[in-house]
Amino acid sequence: xxxxxxxxxxxxxxxxxxxxxxxxxxxxxxxxxxxxxxxxxxxxxxxxxxxxxxxxxxxxxxxxxxxxxxxxxxxxxxxxxxxxxxxxxxxxxxxxxxxxxxxxxxxxxxxxxxxxxxxxxxxxxxxxxxxxxxxxxxxxxxxxxxxxxxxxxxxxxxxxxxxxxxxxxxxxxxxxxxxxxxxxxxxxxxxxxxxxxxxxxxxxxxxxxxxxxxxxxxxxxxxxxxxxxxxxxxxxxxxxxxxxxxxxxxxxxxxxxxxxxxxxxxxxxxxxxxxxxxxxxxxxxxxxxxxxxxxxxxxxxxxxxxxxxxxxxxxxxx
Amino acid sequence: xxxxxxxxxxxxxxxxxxxxxxxxxxxxxxxxxxxxxxxxxxxxxxxxxxxxxxxxxxxxxxxxxxxxxxxxxxxxxxxxxxxxxxxxxxxxxxxxxxxxxxxxxxxxxxxxxxxxxxxxxxxxxxxxxxxxxxxxxxxxxxxxxxxxxxxxxxxxxxxxxxxxxxxxxxxxxxxxxxxxxxxxxxxxxxxxxxxxxxxxxxxxxxxxxxxxxxxxxxxxxxxxxxxxxxxxxxxx
Numbered sequence: 001x002x003x004x005x006x007x008x009x010x011x012x013x014x015x016x017x018x019x020x021x022x023x024x025x026x027x028x029x030x031x032x033x034x035x036x037x038x039x040x041x042x043x044x045x046x047x048x049x050x051x052x053x054x055x056x057x058x059x060x061x062x063x064x065x066x067x068x069x070x071x072x073x074x075x076x077x078x079x080x081x082x083x084x085x086x087x088x089x090x091x092x093x094x095x096x097x098x099x100x101x102x103x104x105x106x107x108x109x110x111x112x113x114x115x116x117x118x119x120x121x122x123x124x125x126x127x128x129x130x131x132x133x134x135x136x137x138x139x140x141x142x143x144x145x146x147x148x149x150x151x152x153x154x155x156x157x158x159x160x161x162x163x164x165x166x167x168x169x170x171x172x173x174x175x176x177x178x179x180x181x182x183x184x185x186x187x188x189x190x191x192x193x194x195x196x197x198x199x200x201x202x203x204x205x206x207x208x209x210x211x212x213x214x215x216x217x218x219x220x221x222x223x224x225x226x227x228x229x230x231x232x233x234x235x236x237x238x239x240x241x242x243x244x245x246x247x248x249x250x251x252x253x254x255x256x257x258x259x260x261x262x263x264x265x266x267x268x269x270x271x272x273x274x275x276x277x278x279x280x281x282x283x284x285x286x287x288x289x290x291x292x293x294x295x296x297x298x299x300x301x302x303x304x305x306x307x308x309x310x311x312x313x314x315x316x317x318x
Numbered sequence: 319x320x321x322x323x324x325x326x327x328x329x330x331x332x333x334x335x336x337x338x339x340x341x342x343x344x345x346x347x348x349x350x351x352x353x354x355x356x357x358x359x360x361x362x363x364x365x366x367x368x369x370x371x372x373x374x375x376x377x378x379x380x381x382x383x384x385x386x387x388x389x390x391x392x393x394x395x396x397x398x399x400x401x402x403x404x405x406x407x408x409x410x411x412x413x414x415x416x417x418x419x420x421x422x423x424x425x426x427x428x429x430x431x432x433x434x435x436x437x438x439x440x441x442x443x444x445x446x447x448x449x450x451x452x453x454x455x456x457x458x459x460x461x462x463x464x465x466x467x468x469x470x471x472x473x474x475x476x477x478x479x480x481x482x483x484x485x486x487x488x489x490x491x492x493x494x495x496x497x498x499x500x501x502x503x504x505x506x507x508x509x510x511x512x513x514x515x516x517x518x519x520x521x522x523x524x525x526x527x528x529x530x531x532x533x534x535x536x537x538x539x540x541x542x543x544x545x546x547x548x549x550x551x552x553x554x
Contacts, residue, residue: 031336033340034335034336034340035332035333035335035336036332036335037335037338037340037341037342038340038341038342039340039342039344042344278329278332278333279329281332282325282328282329282331282332283325283328
């Protein structure tokens with residue numbers, strides 16, 4: 001791989017990383033508004049407020065960058081990067097088109113899941129380093145949530161890896177067949193629910209429950225660093241949606257997949273992202289004990305059952 | 319799994335709302351649809367104002383300022399008397415104090431004040447909220463015609479006053495009004511306020527067969543000829 005190719009791949013991933021989360025964020029603005037009988041942003045940019053998130057970004061850049069005096073300076077300042085960059089890595093592993101992925105390694109599924117787990121570490125660092133009781137409580141809740149929901153995610157992904165006989169996302173998507181949408185459905189549901197929880201999105205936003213914890217681990221952050229946390233959340237939606245799209249919904253499989261494969265992947269991922277937004281609007285926040293109960297009483301057994309089913313299917317040669 | 323129906327219902331409700339038109343009123347771009355009798359700003363019809371000061375005195379927070387002077391109008395007829403009339407110099411309402419109670423409009427006996435639904439007169443400086451009479455006078459162009467009455471509403475005061483029978487009808491006559499009834503003729507009805515009183519009123523006119531009170535056997539068979547109609551006597 002030449003240096004130029006590395007540069008091109010990195011630049012394209014960075015471009016996707018900067019555009020797709022904004023697209024999802026704008027979609028959330030509009031979809032949520034209409035689900036609540038509102039219009040959402042209408043002014044920024046002229047046409048239906050398309051530039052609202054760009055304007056938000058400009059606003060965040062202008063704000064003062066404050067580090068609390070009692071904070072652990074280096075950890076506090078590093079936390080947004082730790083939250084954001086792993087999703088960049090994870091995004092790079094996702095194949096958009098047959099043979100088109102920024103990072104094509106044999107174990108890309110493991111790499112993607114490992115990277116998304118690191119991203120959650122940023123929240124923990126922020127909560128610990130802020131020297132703020134709300135931030136600390138939020139960080140601890142986030143840690144408890146991650147411990148619980150990491151497991152169903154890995155189990156659900158393992159079921160797909162078992163079904164496809166590979167740990168490479170590209171190979172798994174290549175071996176996908178529509179039949180997977182039926183017998184891997186429980187795993188898909190487990191993965192989407194656990195992904196929402198991993199991203200600390202409503203209804204799993206107990207770590208940032210603003211009524212009781214102000215903004216959780218992000219309480220002390222302002223300006224660009226706060227914007228990075230928000231960007232990490234939406235980049236996380238993009239990564240998780242695209243993972244669901246390529247693993248469970250067949251990625252580029254569709255009409256004219258030789259030329260339009262990338263479009264199918266993006267459209268499927270977008271559909272999953274809309275579902276994640278929809279869930280956020282429709283449901284109230286889970287209490288902390290309900291949150292843990294959902295993970296350990298429902299999702300883990302369901303994922304284990306899915307793993308058992310997949311294992312039986314592979315051995316029987318379905 | 320008992321919460322499942324509720325979860326699906328939540329999804330269905332939000333999806334249904336997303337498919338419906340939104341309720342957002344895009345105010346600066348689209349004029350709001352105000353209800354009738356909206357209280358936006360107070361308009362002054364200067365020609366009707368007599369500087370009687372009733373509005374300024376009734377205003378609960380004293381936000382109406384009126385200055386006027388008297389001018390003498392020469393007599394129009396030969397040998398007539400010169401008249402004086404009030405000329406309005408200043409009529410100002412401080413809308414930073416006004417609480418939009420509308421008492422000034424209710425109390426104005428000459429219909430010089432009206433509600434206008436216009437509300438876009440916010441200012442950067444609070445002192446600019448004192449509207450002088452030229453500005454208040456401009457709002458008169460925006461006063462809407464009064465809306466139609468609701469179904470089965472009480473009829474307007476003016477129409478009720480014009481159609482109802484004159485006050486005091488039915489009270490005229492009877493024993494106490496025998497004399498005036500005699501003066502105006504039987505059955506004549508006139509308002510009590512303009513009741514003419516002939517000389518010698520205050521005491522009942524003597525009748526030849528006046529019975530003493532408390533002697534029922536001496537009640538006459540026929541009433542005095544000058545008494546009013548029996549119907550009037552019954553309504554007392």
